[in-house]
Structures are given as C-alpha cells and as structure tokens.
Amino acid sequence: MLNQPSPLQLIQDELLIQHKIRLFVKRDDLIHPQVSGNKWRKLKYNLAAAREQQQKRLLTFGGAYSNHIAATAAAGKMFGFETIGVIRGELVKPLNPTLHLAQQQGMKLVFVGRKEYREEKAEIAARLQNELGKCYVIPEGGSNALAVKGCAEIVAEVREQLDDDLPDYFCVSSGTGGTAAGLVVGLARMSALKVFPALKGDFLKDEINSLIWQSVGKKYDNWQLVTDYHFGGYTKWNQELIDFINDFYEKFKLQIDPIYTGKLFYGVWNEIEKGNFKDGSTIVVIHTGGLQGIFGFNQRFGDLLNNRHLRK
Numbered sequence: 001m002l003n004q005p006s007p008l009q010l011i012q013d014e015l016l017i018q019h020k021i022r023l024f025v026k027r028d029d030l031i032h033p034q035v036s037g038n039k040w041r042k043l044k045y046n047l048a049a050a051r052e053q054q055q056k057r058l059l060t061f062g063g064a065y066s067n068h069i070a071a072t073a074a075a076g077k078m079f080g081f082e083t084i085g086v087i088r089g090e091l092v093k094p095l096n097p098t099l100h101l102a103q104q105q106g107m108k109l110v111f112v113g114r115k116e117y118r119e120e121k122a123e124i125a126a127r128l129q130n131e132l133g134k135c136y137v138i139p140e141g142g143s144n145a146l147a148v149k150g151c152a153e154i155v156a157e158v159r160e161q162l163d164d165d166l167p168d169y170f171c172v173s174s175g176t177g178g179t180a181a182g183l184v185v186g187l188a189r190m191s192a193l194k195v196f197p198a199l200k201g202d203f204l205k206d207e208i209n210s211l212i213w214q215s216v217g218k219k220y221d222n223w224q225l226v227t228d229y230h231f232g233g234y235t236k237w238n239q240e241l242i243d244f245i246n247d248f249y250e251k252f253k254l255q256i257d258p259i260y261t262g263k264l265f266y267g268v269w270n271e272i273e274k275g276n277f278k279d280g281s282t283i284v285v286i287h288t289g290g291l292q293g294i295f296g297f298n299q300r301f302g303d304l305l306n307n308r309h310l311r312k
C-alpha cells in the first residue's frame, strides 16, 4: 500500500558534472499517490497514537489548497478514521481540486474566517469536539513531535540506501518546519542540512529549533536556512520558476510543485552554480511530494504547469 523505503534516484546533469557533484533525489513523492512525501512521514506516528488512544476521528487545520488536508483525508480513509478539516477562509463553490479530493475521501470540511483561524485554533477544536465528539487533533501542516519522529526516519533510510554512508548535505523545503526538524534529529550532526523556506522571513529558525527541542530536548547547529528562494512569499511565483519546473520535468521526467519543491530545486541548482556546495560533494534532496497542489495552481493561474502525466 505504501511504497517504503522510497527510492533514492541519482540525477545526471551538466551542471552536476561540472562541479563533480553526486546528487540524489529521495523520492518520498512516490510513497503513495495521495499520502505522499513528508505527509506520510508526519502522519505515521500520529495515526498510531490515535489508534492507541482508541480515537475514531482526526481533526486538523489547513489552507484551501493544503497538501496536508488532502493527505489527512486520504490517510483517514485508508486507515478507518473519520476526518474533519478546519479550512482557513470562506467556502467557495465549486470546491477547488484539493478540497474536492478531501471531501471525496470523506473529510468533513469546516470553514472559518481568517482572523478566527489565526487566533483561535484551540477554541475551534474544542467547539468542534463538543459538537462532533472527541477527536485526535493534528496541528496545521501536521508538524508536532510525532511528525518529527517520522521525518527523522528519512535519514536512516538514506544511509542504508547509500551502503551505510551519508551524503555531505541534505536539502529540504520548509513550511511549518516539522520535516526539517525531523531531518536534524535523524542526522544527529552527521551531515549538514540546508533548509529552503517556501515562505518569507526567518521565523522558521525558531520554529524548527522549538520542534527539535520538544522532540529530543537538544540543540543542533549543523543546519542552516537558505532564505533567497521563496519568490516573494508563500504561494508567490514568477515565470522563471514556472519555466524551471516545466524544464525540470522535460529534462529529468521528475515532477516538482510550484509551492515547495519547485522553489527547493531551483534554489539547489542556483546554490550549486554559485559554488555554495563543496565541489566533489554528495547531496540528497528530499522530494516532499505536494503534486496534488498543481491542479489547484493551474486552475487559479491558468494551466501554467504541464500536468498531463499526473494522476488526479
């Protein structure tokens, strides 16, 4: 049902040859068509905890195009949980592709205004549990200590796939910080991690440190934020990014998304060009999935991304 360990794919490119870099993509996007990428890593131990607590319902939060909402709905259906998605903003009909998919998987969607959503998540969860019965609550983006535990497992998988070796660098995209925190914990200082935020600002440094602290009570300094590749902020993009994503698919037959992994790979390629990775090094870039978002993106902005080969 779930394709694990996910493949580790070696990429060949002129730029990589020039810099004598060995670059692998950790294909977590192939774990499952709907519960893909970092989503399964984050949900795995949360679903186990929900089951252990004999909870029947999962409740979580997200934006209208959230990969986490889509994945929680699909995982809930797969493992026999009811699911409730608290969605930021007003209900817009017809539902966009993400919410349509979530609803198809049986998720009950509850829309709340942006201010209330920002400020009152705990109250919203309490109110809904009064109305609908007890729920296992998963935070926005799925990032908590159990998500960190799941994401940390990526490191051991890669190590085994590299015959008990580790790369010089791991690279990952970041939104709420759980995936990066998991990698830092899994690495335990063994390789460097470069984190490419999909959002503007460097608040993620505190978020990631705090998730690491909650999980293992430690501080690590073998990681850094690379903040130059957010393209103006969350869900912001330009034609150069779109061209990069479409060319990337043509070149490597590897689909990346415009919100997270497109910015990540664009950033990695640029940082290699600038000489910010040691020549001769090995890099593992984590493909965290998110491909369902392409359908909503194309609907909003007009079929900019080639998606003919993607399964809805």
Ligand SMILES: Cc1ncc(COP(=O)(O)O)c(C=O)c1O
Pocket: 037, 038, 067, 068, 141, 143, 173, 174, 175, 176, 177, 178, 179, 180, 260, 261, 288, 289, 290, 291
């Ligand atoms: C496809 C994809 N990649 C990366 C991320 C960032 O992960 P995190 O929120 O753990 O930083 C997300 C959002 O959760 C995502 O949906």
